[in-house]
Amino acid sequence: MTSGPTTPAVSVVIVSYQTRDLIRRALSTLRTASPAGSYEVIVVDNASTDGSAEAVENEFPEARVVRLTRNVGFGRAVNVGASRARGTWILLLNPDTELVGDVIGEFVAYARANPEHRVYTGRTLHDDRTDDGRSAFALPSLWGYVCFATGLSTVFRRSRLFNPEELPGLDRSMPARVPAASGCLMLLQRSLFAELGGFLPDYFMYSEDIDLCHRATLLGASPVLVPGARVVHVGGASSTGVNKRIMLLQGKTTYLRLRWTPRRAAAGRALLAAGVAVRAAGARLTGRAGYWRQVWAARRTWLAGWPPPTQLPAVEVAGPAQSATPGV
CATH class of the missing domain: 1.20.1280 (Monooxygenase)
Structure with a gap:
């Protein structure tokens, strides 16, 4: 963990909402798995009422906690954290994940060797360490929705033809280019995130990561799966x-x-x-x-x-002097 004025290589941004025990576990495994990494941790709390922010502040003083006055969803909260990031890369990490090995080291090594990709994801696992298939997706397509409408994507879930969105034929044990990376586990260049303007405020939750990857690809990025970067993902802890x-x-x-x-x-x-x-x-x-x-x-x-962004209230950070965060 970095200290003092040293610029970290990675800024880990975690958005928390009612995940007190889960985020404590996530930060504990992060601390253990990457003890020598050059990184900082920014936790953006979406007005939790379960003591999430207090627990992080008390048990993980190395993390910066940003408290929001209301739940503004995933993307807008990430934008708040990213605006405070100093690292070359931003690592988005869900609070309901447990790191397997040195995830930051795996990501940084691959990104430095392959900087042209600019967006990176890893492998999200079940408790038994098998892939849950939720770290990378195809972009939405009419054919994919035809398969959903007819039930083919459910009946033939392991079929590349009938379940294209979940990429069932992808060999996740090898590096592979993917159309879109999950915001549950995503590393991307901070400069690219800024160039994209962050996540669009049009999304409260879900599909904002697919949208961001689509826009990043238009700028020349090519998202890639890094097999050595692995987390166990409880999945949907904040919304079920x-x-x-x-x-x-x-x-x-x-x-x-x-x-x-x-x-x-x-x-x-x-x-x-x-x-x-x-x-x-x-x-x-x-x-x-x-x-x-x-x-x-x-x-x-x-x-x-x-709802469109014009109908949304401003994002406000709680504190002695509450302030609205522009552009999110």
């Missing part, structure tokens, strides 16, 4: 069940609104709606996976996507 699925769909429809033509976006939304309707009907018939019926009932919410 019906609410998580609704937010996932809100992220998807926001991406369609921003990145696809109006006609294509309308087709994408119709296919997403059809896929949820099919699953809700199946849940009614079988009595299983009843959450899909609740997701279908909330379709007006997620088909509209997240």
Whole structure:
């Protein structure tokens, strides 16, 4: 861990919301796994009420804690942390992760040897150390949504043809270029993050990382998977069940609104709606996976996507002199 005026190589940015025990575990494994690394830690707390910020301040004094006055979502909170970062690279890390080995060292070594990629992800694992397949994705496509609408992506989840979005054929034991990296575990050049203007405030949660990778690729980046950078990912600790699925769909429809033509976006939304309707009907018939019926009932919410930034309040940092953070 760095001390004094030394400029760190990596700024680790973690966004926390109601994850007190999880973030303590994440920071503990980070401290143990990378004792000699040149890095700093910035924790942005989204107005948690479970003592997350206090626990980090008390147990990890090396971390800088930035407290927000309200929950502003993932991307806008990351932007706050990144605006305070000093490292050459920014490492986005979920609070519900546990590092396996020297993740920072693995990332930095690969990034220095292969700087042309500019965006890097690793492997997110189950507790048994098998890949959970959630660290890299394909960009959304009409074909992928056709497969979702017809249920093919569920029935043939391991098929490259019928489940293209999850990249089931990707060999994650080898370095590989990927279309998009997950914000759960993403290293990128701080200069690139600044050039992109950070995450778009249009997203509260989900798909903001895919959008960022899409925009980074337009600037010449080529996201890559670094197999030696591994974390165990509890997954969805801050949002689970019906609410998580609704937010996932809100992220998807926001991406369609921003990145696809109006006609294509309308087709994408119709296919997403059809896929949820099919699953809700199946849940009614079988009595299983009843959450899909609740997701279908909330379709007006997620088909509209997240509210546009003009409708969002400013991001305010809590403290003796509360201030709004511009541009997020």
